[in-house]
Amino acid sequence: MLAADAGTYSIWLIILLSMGQLIGCSAPVRAPVVSRDHPPAQQRSARPSTYHVQRGDTLYSISWRFGIDYASLASWNGIRYPYTIYPGQKLRMAPTGRRWAVKNYPTKTPQTQVAAGSDKSVASDKTVSRSVSKGVSSSQDEEKISSISLKLQWLWPTKGSVVQRFVKGDPMRKGVKIEGRIGEPVNAAESGKVVYAGSGLIGYGRLVIIKHNKNYLSAYGYNKKIHVKEGDTVKKGIRIAEMGSDGNGKPVLHFEIRRNGAPVDPLKLLPRHP
16 A cells, blocks of 8 residues: 555656646746847957057047046057057057057148048037137147146036936946937037047947046037037037937937046036036
């Protein structure tokens, strides 16, 4: 009798285990949800040992993309102001422990000097302040920008509510997102020089980067239209772009501030939100 009961128990145990395996195999597998807003962290650009300049690159856009201080990148490659680079040029992306001679490139037209290429969607704006007069040398221009006080007086770049905050160390939250309306003016948060205007950096849409002094840069992403071009000197509060939408169709401005190549919390530098 006991043997029969044991046999029956074993049969039922085998049946239950088989049913569990079938249920497990038939359970649906959920695909990971990835926002189109930014590329996944593992797909974001890892810093290579060398980089070949592409059309549309500038020294500033390359340093921004890989989180490097632009001055360091220039130093590693012996490039001096105005940091002219060319398509196909090979850049070292880390210090090598040896000194490199400063490269003196031949004088070219302003169009060639500005960048390796530019975005055709960028439009000029008569409201942009071109305070750097004709005839002023590049070195004098650089000295003028670098002499600006480190204590910058930031303004909010646009109207709207902060819908995403900065998180230190999070590659997906290097700045803040300000929700507003499509076409809302995007203004320069501080005076400076436009060092990038285009759409070559993945995850930012149409992007403007402004250099404020030798330490600080600010960036304005997801623009519908850009109203400045590389090389323009802009005053604080001047319209530089129009708000567009992120990868999910939400009307927002992505705003970043970086000090010596590292992202900092914009909310600690901006005045109290109006």
